[in-house]
Amino acid sequence: MTDLLPPASGPHQTPGPSAEERADDVAVERAIELLRSVDLGLSDADAGRRELAGLLRSVAGAPRRADEDPDRRPRAAPDLADPAALPGIIENWSRAAGVPAMAFREDRRAFLRGDHLGFELSPRLLVRAAVRRLRKVGALPEEHRISLVWTGDQPSATLPVRIPDWTAVALPTRPVALSAQYVHHELGHVMELAWRPPDLPLAARWQAPDSVVEWVAMVVEWLSRCDDWLTALGLEAERARQVGEHCRYEDHYTRAFAALVLHCAGVRPERLERELKETVGELIDPGHLREEVRRADYWRTVAQGHARADATVDVLRAAHGARWWERPESWRRLRADVTAQWAATREAGER
Ligand SMILES: [Zn+2]
Numbered sequence: 001m002t003d004l005l006p007p008a009s010g011p012h013q014t015p016g017p018s019a020e021e022r023a024d025d026v027a028v029e030r031a032i033e034l035l036r037s038v039d040l041g042l043s044d045a046d047a048g049r050r051e052l053a054g055l056l057r058s059v060a061g062a063p064r065r066a067d068e069d070p071d072r073r074p075r076a077a078p079d080l081a082d083p084a085a086l087p088g089i090i091e092n093w094s095r096a097a098g099v100p101a102m103a104f105r106e107d108r109r110a111f112l113r114g115d116h117l118g119f120e121l122s123p124r125l126l127v128r129a130a131v132r133r134l135r136k137v138g139a140l141p142e143e144h145r146i147s148l149v150w151t152g153d154q155p156s157a158t159l160p161v162r163i164p165d166w167t168a169v170a171l172p173t174r175p176v177a178l179s180a181q182y183v184h185h186e187l188g189h190v191m192e193l194a195w196r197p198p199d200l201p202l203a204a205r206w207q208a209p210d211s212v213v214e215w216v217a218m219v220v221e222w223l224s225r226c227d228d229w230l231t232a233l234g235l236e237a238e239r240a241r242q243v244g245e246h247c248r249y250e251d252h253y254t255r256a257f258a259a260l261v262l263h264c265a266g267v268r269p270e271r272l273e274r275e276l277k278e279t280v281g282e283l284i285d286p287g288h289l290r291e292e293v294r295r296a297d298y299w300r301t302v303a304q305g306h307a308r309a310d311a312t313v314d315v316l317r318a319a320h321g322a323r324w325w326e327r328p329e330s331w332r333r334l335r336a337d338v339t340a341q342w343a344a345t346r347e348a349g350e351r
Contacts, residue, residue, distance in 0.1 A: 079307055083260035086253070086280045093249040105283065112253070114177030114246045121243060123171055123179040124150070129233040130187055130223075138328035139220075140187070144194040156182040158189035163205045164196045177246040180224040188220030189213065195335050197342055212341050214305030219312050219334060225251055229325055255306060257284075257292075258299045264289060265296035312337070 034053055094101040097116060104111045127148065134140040147161065149170040157170045167190045171183065192213055196205050223229045224247040230240035260279060267275045272293070273286045292299065312334060316324040324330040 080259040080262060080303055081252075081255040083256055083263050083279050086256045086260060087283050089249065089252045089256060090283060093253070096245060096249065105285075108285075108288070112178060112250060113174065117177050117242065117246065119177075119239065119242070120175035121177055121179055121239075122175050123173060123183055124148075126179060126183050126233070127169075127171070127187070130183060133233060134187060134191070134220075137326055137331060139331040140191050141194050144190070146190060156186050158186045158193070160193045160206070164194050164198055167193050177243050178250060180230065180243050181221060181247045181250060184224040185217045185221040188217030191220060192216035192338065195338055197339060200342065209341075210301045211304060211308070212338060214301050215308040215312070216334070216338060218305040218309035222309060222313050223325060226325070228323060232326065254302070258303045258306075260284070261289070261292045261296060261299040262303065265293050265299075 034049060090104045091101050094103060097114075099111075099116045103116060107115075110116070131140065131146065135142055141164075144164070145161075145166040147166070147168040149168060150173045151170050153172055153174065154170065156172065159168045159170070160166070161168050169186045169190060171186065172179070192208070195216075196208070198205075225244055227237075227240045227244040230243055231237055235243065260276075263279070264272055264275055269290075272290065276284060276286055276289055313324075316330045316333065319333070320327045320330045
């Protein structure tokens with residue numbers, strides 16, 4: 001496995017699923033469909049479906065929506081990026097990618113995915129290379145089974161099948177630079193599920209605090225911004241640099257966007273548009289911002305996950321050097337920290 005790019009002759013030729021990759025996991029596909037129908041507020045999302053979606057989301061560790069979790073307590077705000085940095089980030093990013101800055105406003109999602117970059121990155125091959133590597137360094141237990149569900153253009157998602165033995169991951173097949181980011185993020189979720197102590201009672205094993213879940217996912221996501229890691233996965237050096245650069249810009253963007261959403265969540269709805277314009281000019285569509293402000297809890301979890309993962313990477317780098325990720329002791333240490341969280345959760349539950 002040395003080449004993560006699809007063959008030039010057929011851009012969409014990717015190998016068929018291996019024995020480990022069960023593309024026909026109907027239950028997982030239906031679960032994802034359910035989550036999406038509730039998220040999109042489709043008319044068939046009645047109370048029962050909403051309740052089931054809330055349960056599924058809590059099992060996967062993702063943040064619940066306000067209407068699914070009446071016991072939600074306010075959480076402390078993490079250190080945030082500067083939302084006013086957004087226009088500058090897009091400008092520098094466009095320049096680095098060699099596209100006009102207007103490209104972002106014309107099609108934000110295509111820009112973030114990296115559609116304009118002149119190469120493809122196969123998510124299927126990337127998963128194989130990253131899983132192999134993560135197993136090799138002891139981050140992902142050898143015996144942990146992963147089922148992959150390939151979707152069209154749906155957001156990626158991780159759902160446990162059996163904890164801690166078996167996880168399903170849904171990923172879009174589109175071969176874009178950003179796939180490095182979500183492939184690593186989801187593998188972080190897989191790792192955290194695999195690390196949950198098997199001796200915990202079943203119910204406790206299936207309920208994880210968001211703070212722990214997103215923290216581990218974002219430590220692994222950090223690898224998508226590390227050129228040396230990408231090279232170690234088999235990407236040619238210049239391609240690794242391009243993918244790493246794209247993911248680093250996307251990370252700057254996401255952090256500043258999270259800060260913008262959280263800032264605007266505290267603004268009265270009638271002032272929202274003016275506040276948006278004063279902060280970032282015409283860059284962000286007000287309708288898009290209004291939608292995201294409704295998911296402010298999600299963005300708070302993202303910001304907290306980033307802050308915690310940054311601190312972890314700093315510690316691991318100080319202890320084990322710039323290539324901390326190839327040292328099994330780094331992952332052992334992270335796993336011990338995560339497991340300690342579980343012990344604390346268990347004690348709190350017993351008290
Ligand atoms: Zn996540």
